[in-house]
Amino acid sequence: MAQTGEETVSENKQSSTIDYSAFPNAEGHFGPYGGRFVSETLIYALDELNAIYSRLKDDPDFQAEFDKDLAHYVGRPSPLYFAERWTRELGGAQIYLKREDLNHTGAHKVNNTIGQALLAKFTGKGRVIAETGAGQHGVATATVAARLGLKCRVYMGADDVKRQSLNVYRMKLLGAEVFPVTSGSRTLKDAMNEAMRDWATNVDDTFYIIGTVAGPHPYPQLVRDFQAVIGREARAQCLAQAGKLPDALVACVGGGSNAIGLFHPFLTDESVSMYGVEAGGLGIETGKHAAPLNKGVPGVLHGNRTYLMEDENGQIIETHSVSAGLDYPGVGPEHSWLKDIGRVKYVPINDDEALAAFRKVTRTEGIMPALESSHALAYVEKLAPTMSKDQIIIANLSGRGDKDILTVAGIDGITV
């Protein structure tokens, strides 16, 4: 076939770009990551879920129902807000905040629970379970369960039950049963173990609503697809409001759902840099953190292969973060892959930096961010001044900070 020089160039360029929509593959792999590492009892349920999702994901009726719920129940699209005063103060790139905090229930988590609840409806199962760290995913699950009249149990580490007591009570008011998990490190990872055990036991009548882009295939894929509404909106909003694409995206990474939701629709936009912000806790050199992409190694936990925090014997180690929603020793497998191929840069932000950003954005913009989101904002504080004034950063403000008021007051030595 005859080719002009120009065609050859564009072909070369094409072959160097990755078709991100082809990941995961049929087995749920993102390169060496992802997959299905579960006990045999759950394989059937995962096959069933995969079959339902494969059928529905391109079904216009299903998408229309999802979009309708997002518009009328969640309140989407969420605004892309230009943080003018904060931008001026930092003196660099223009900062836009994707306002997931304005969603019903106060965080991005509900985008996913709406989607999975629709899937649950198709399976006809009358009971849903979830794991939760900060309680945001638990609240978002309890909310959709209340709306659909489903029985709901939420597993939560006993330590998190204490530090997120407001969300615990919210879930109870919504009619969910909150089950404190006392095994292991009594945090999110142990809640996920317990939810898996419940699922294996009650697999016939129970739908497991996983709260982030982790777990066995097809969860990392379907949670990503449901959260990708964040990035699709942000991309269109940025083009409409600023007349061009952003130069950088910043989002916090616990399991990685709000981050992948923002990043995914931009992955092929080569001019857009991406930063995933992990919880640096007391500092990654102290070992007391939750930053597997910065300081972990690949391993197998919770049904997928991904970067993990573990000791030399392959035991998962305890993590630390001031924010319960980032306090997780693993991360979604797609992030592990995006790290390895260099498409996204993963950086740590320490507790004190996140708290400072929490206060700063609260005072400067009148927006009180979740402590999770504050990690992303703290990185913006570092990044924006290094960029020029005509450049644009979009930071994902994944949730609102009301749930964290007691934690911050405690740090201030105040009893509310």
Added chain:
Amino acid sequence: MSRISQVLNHAKSQGRKALVTYIVNGDPYPAATLPTMHKLVEQGVDIIELGVPFSDPMAEGPVIQQGHERALAHHVSLKSTLEVAREFRKTNNHTPLVLMGYANPVERFGYEAFAKAAAEAGIDGLLTVDLPPEEVAVLKEALDASGLDNIFLLAPTTTVERARKIASHASGFLYYVSLKGVTGAGHLDVTAVKAKLDEFGQLTDLPVCVGFGIKDPATAKAIAALADGVVVGSVLVEKMGSMADQSQEKIAQAVGDIVGGIRRALDDC
């Protein structure tokens, strides 16, 4: 033929049901494991499954989870489990040893390094709860090269078609999980086990052992009538956990007593 196959074939030829027992290495403290293993053999156990403690044992009920936690408090690892096997082999060369655990410690050890070290230590097989056939290819190659059996679970939710596929990857024996749930659960239903095993039919020539929820001689006997052998775990781990402050001799004796009762029930099948 592997040690596991030899033992199971021999039992079958004698019309005996195989008794497989599970304890967690290092539970409730490391010195308790070896004497308990020898006592198990003395009481008629055919195969010992040694649980490798893991921080996140997703398929275990509370009893075995706590066993893992007790062992981890003593820093028991995959490496130290191989040491125990080596010690055991100094005086026992006939009882097959199967390691049962989770993928991550094996992955951290390195698949090939693990397979070599395990074979050298006298281990006969590996059952990795969270490595289904779809994810096991690389490890299996290493196990095959070192002559280790790869044991797989079949569950009540496993379709016949899938069971055939699993059986084609398996060696040693097939382990049928008798209920939907975690180890130590209390809702074992003998009729349902029979129905599912009938549905599977003869998958391969491999013997089938059934476990999860078998806690007493009567249940063991009823289940053994349907299969080549039974696996007993939680009831032993529970006993060991309750004796954490007692001597290893007493622990071994108490576990031996439970197992002896089950052995006698199986023998008058």
